[in-house]
Amino acid sequence: MNVDYILSITKPMLEGAQMTVLLFLIAILLSIPLGFLITLLAKSSNKALAWLAHTYVYVMRGTPLLLQLLFICFGLPLLPVVGDYLVMDRFVAACVGFVLNYAAYFAEIFRGGLLSIDKGQYEAAQVLGFSKWQTTNKIIMPQMFRVALPAVANESITLVKDTALLYAVAVPELLHFAQTAVNRDFTIVPFFIAGIIYLLMTLLLTLFFKWLEKRFKFE
Template sequence: MSLDYLWQITGPMLEGAKTTVLLFFLAIITSIPLGFVFTLMVRSHVKPIAWFANGYIYVLRGTPLLLQMLFICFGLPVIPVIGEYLVMDRFAAAALAFTLNYAAYFAEIFRGGLLAIDKGQYEAAQVLGLGRWHTMTRIVLPQMFRIALPAVSNESITLVKDTALLYAVAVPELLHFAQTAVNRDFTIVPFIVAGVIYLFMTLLLTLLFKALERKFKFE
């Protein structure tokens, strides 16, 4: 194994890693706020809204992400009458599946964070004369975020690894280029290089969330 060979296989994999990183950021940016919306819906006093949110979370957490991605990518277009209007680019379909799936997980994380806040916090806010909006934004949400942060960190790291599922819908990402090199060169070195790249990405995320945890711990 030479340095020239390592560079030869690493270049394409780094190109594939751009797709991996793009999917990660799209999924995180969209699934976290959507997950919080579903958390609020679950706590709604309007029963149909709460039932819908609970059903959504149950279905999306109870079925494999790969199945959801295949359904959106290949299942929606074959629905009678409306299927032709639901055809999407494969990367877009995968990104939608990731957003919907991780929103369900984040919804449960945020719900757990809200349940962990003592009811005395709400009562104290009322005593101070704070309205519902200020109570949520100034007291409840900061505490919820601090409580939920470790779980959000774990889900974010899992999301990085789950991006490898793009391989199943023929979107060229990091693992795709690694598998291509393995099939071509009959060596496991590309898998090792891919593993190192994944570890580097998860290390950066781990350091970021550790810094956030220290910040919120001492505030």
Template sequence: MSVDYLLQIIGPILEGAKNTILLFLIAIVLSIPLGFGITLLANSSIKLLSWLAHTFIYITRGTPLLLQLLFFCFGLPMLPIIGDYLVFDRFVAAGLAFILNYAAYFAEIFRGGLLSIDKGQHEAAQVLGLSKWQTMTKVIVPQMIRVALPSLANESITLVKDTALLYAVAVPELLHFAQTAVNRDFTITPFVLAGIIYLLMTLVLTLLFKGLERRFKFE
């Protein structure tokens, strides 16, 4: 493994890593608030909304992410009548699949966090004269986040690794360029380099969530 060879392949691999990181950022930024919103709908007193939210979670968590990727990238345009209006750029379609998939998982994580909060917290907030909005934002949500953070961290790290599924729908990302180099040069060095990049990304996430856990622990 020469330095010259590493310099030759690092450029394309880092170019692919840009798409990996971009997809991760888009998915994490949009799926977390969407997941929280789905959690609120699932706990709604309006039965239709609650049923829709639970059904969405069940279907999304019960089918493989790869199947969902294939459906959004290749299945949507084949739908009768509306298919012509659902033709998206491959990256956009994959992003939608990731956002919806992880929103369902985050919704379940938030639901677990809400269930861990004692009902007495709501009663105490009412005694203090807090409105429902104040109770949710100042009492319930901070405690829920404290409980949910470890699971959020694990799911976020899984998201980083799942971005490799873009390879299956021909979106050029980190693994795509590594595989191309392996096929061309008959060496596993590009795979090793790709693995190091994935490990660095997960290390950054691990340190970030550890810092958040320490902060919420002492609040």
């Protein structure tokens, strides 16, 4: 196995990794705020909204992400009447599936963060004359994110690895090119290279969250 061969198979896998990174960025940037919104809805005094939020989290966390991706990609277009309007590009459909799925997990993480905050914080803010918005924005949210950050970091690393599910809906990403090389050349070297690329991505993400923890003195 020479260096030229390794370089020849690494190049397309790095191109596939670009799709992996793009999906990760889209999913993380959209699912975190959506997850926080779902957390707020779950705590709403409106019982119907709270029930919908809890049901959403239960369904998305209780069914496999792969099943959700297959349903969005191949199931939605089969729905009567509206199916024709729900046909999406495979990558777009995958992004929708990842965002909806991970929003449910982040919602639970943020809910745990909120539950960790002592009720005295709310009472003290009320005594000091803070409005609900000021209390949430200036007192509760900073503490919630401080508690939730380690779990958010862990879930983000899981997201990087789950991007390999793009392979199941025929989106050419890192694993797709690795599998193609294995089938063509009858060698497992591409799998090792793919593993190294995934490890590098998770390492960079881990270092980023470690920096965040130190930057904001979460440790």
